[in-house]
Amino acid sequence: MSELRYDPILGEYALIAPERLRRPDCYEERRNHKRKKRRACPFCEGKESLTPPEIFALRDNEPDTPGWKTRVVPNLYKAVKIEEPCRKSEEGIYTKWQGFGAHEVIIDTPRHLLRMDEWSFEEYFNWLFTMRARLNDLKNDLRLVHISLFKNHGHYAASTQPHPHTQLIALPDTPARELGQIRSEHRYFKEHGCSVYETVIRAEQKEKSRIVSESESFIALCPYASAFAFETVIYAKKAVSDLGRFDDEALKELAGILKKTVSSLYLQLGDFDFNITLNTPPLQKNFTTEAFFDDIPQIRRFGLRIVPRLFRLGGFELGSGIPINPLMPEEAASLLRES
Numbered sequence: 001m002s003e004l005r006y007d008p009i010l011g012e013y014a015l016i017a018p019e020r021l022r023r024p025d026c027y028e029e030r031r032n033h034k035r036k037k038r039r040a041c042p043f044c045e046g047k048e049s050l051t052p053p054e055i056f057a058l059r060d061n062e063p064d065t066p067g068w069k070t071r072v073v074p075n076l077y078k079a080v081k082i083e084e085p086c087r088k089s090e091e092g093i094y095t096k097w098q099g100f101g102a103h104e105v106i107i108d109t110p111r112h113l114l115r116m117d118e119w120s121f122e123e124y125f126n127w128l129f130t131m132r133a134r135l136n137d138l139k140n141d142l143r144l145v146h147i148s149l150f151k152n153h154g155h156y157a158a159s160t161q162p163h164p165h166t167q168l169i170a171l172p173d174t175p176a177r178e179l180g181q182i183r184s185e186h187r188y189f190k191e192h193g194c195s196v197y198e199t200v201i202r203a204e205q206k207e208k209s210r211i212v213s214e215s216e217s218f219i220a221l222c223p224y225a226s227a228f229a230f231e232t233v234i235y236a237k238k239a240v241s242d243l244g245r246f247d248d249e250a251l252k253e254l255a256g257i258l259k260k261t262v263s264s265l266y267l268q269l270g271d272f273d274f275n276i277t278l279n280t281p282p283l284q285k286n287f288t289t290e291a292f293f294d295d296i297p298q299i300r301r302f303g304l305r306i307v308p309r310l311f312r313l314g315g316f317e318l319g320s321g322i323p324i325n326p327l328m329p330e331e332a333a334s335l336l337r338e339s
């Protein structure tokens with residue numbers, strides 16, 4: 001059983017999840033990671049019986065049969081479980097949550113070993129549509145306070161499954177980093193009377209050098225203080241705080257700018273490993289979030305971050321929390337605009 005343990009010195013949680021060790025390839029010889037043994041892929045069409053029953057799917061026919069566009073299933077190697085009681089407990093001087101939460105896998109497409117730049121426009125749209133559906137459904141579970149939506153692609157991005165997939169982990173408390181960020185966004189809003197996203201987007205539009213592309217409602221840019229080479233974020237230009245609040249038209253526009261951005265990254269970097277994360281604000285008003293919760297629609301903007309994993313993190317990054325990025329974001333944006 002997993003535990004979400006709080007470190008009183010760092011002021012941060014760690015998710016201790018022994019189940020995760022049982023994942024396929026977890027201890028496989030690292031140097032041979034490119035030469036994966038071909039075993040039956042549980043995420044391929046026709047192999048639906050190899051996953052737990054689906055929670056959601058884009059399909060017109062019976063659940064757990066072929067004929068789907070996306071499927072969502074519980075993670076077989078769950079870091080947290082929805083069946084666990086949602087209970088915070090003490091262990092001597094420490095506090096922990098007893099492994100409660102949701103851990104789901106979104107199978108992005110039936111097509112195996114597909115590079116993200118080979119996805120069709122419909123595949124991008126279906127992927128965003130599915131994440132929106134899961135996010136809005138889980139918002140109804142009042143025990144869940146935080147949702148992480150993330151995609152690991154490739155060995156250096158911690159993926160152990162080559163079939164295109166995305167994960168969702170929902171927790172009963174807000175991680176320290178998310179809390180720190182939203183408190184700082186709230187402080188900015190109180191001091192300046194507008195969202196920090198609005199200020200940054202306006203400044204970037206004036207400066208131009210870090211913009212990768214723009215559409216009516218979205219902007220793709222390499223952040224001024226990019227932590228990783230070729231790090232790219234897509235922000236909502238209008239006041240929309242999370243993916244769950246977009247209508248289908250906005251999702252189509254987002255699918256378009258995302259497809260274009262991913263294609264530019266592939267043109268520059270070849271077949272690269274990456275993580276994608278979505279910026280989702282706390283879902284429930286509680287003791288920790290009540291100071292800013294009602295202002296979230298004004299202070300937070302939807303954001304999607306693509307982080308190429310070209311270099312490994314070292315001791316300085318681990319100890320100081322300050323990343324070393326060898327590429328100027330202005331240079332990265334210029335290369336991405338050209339491609």
Ligand SMILES: [Zn+2]
Nearest residue numbers: 041044112163
């Ligand atoms: Zn597959």
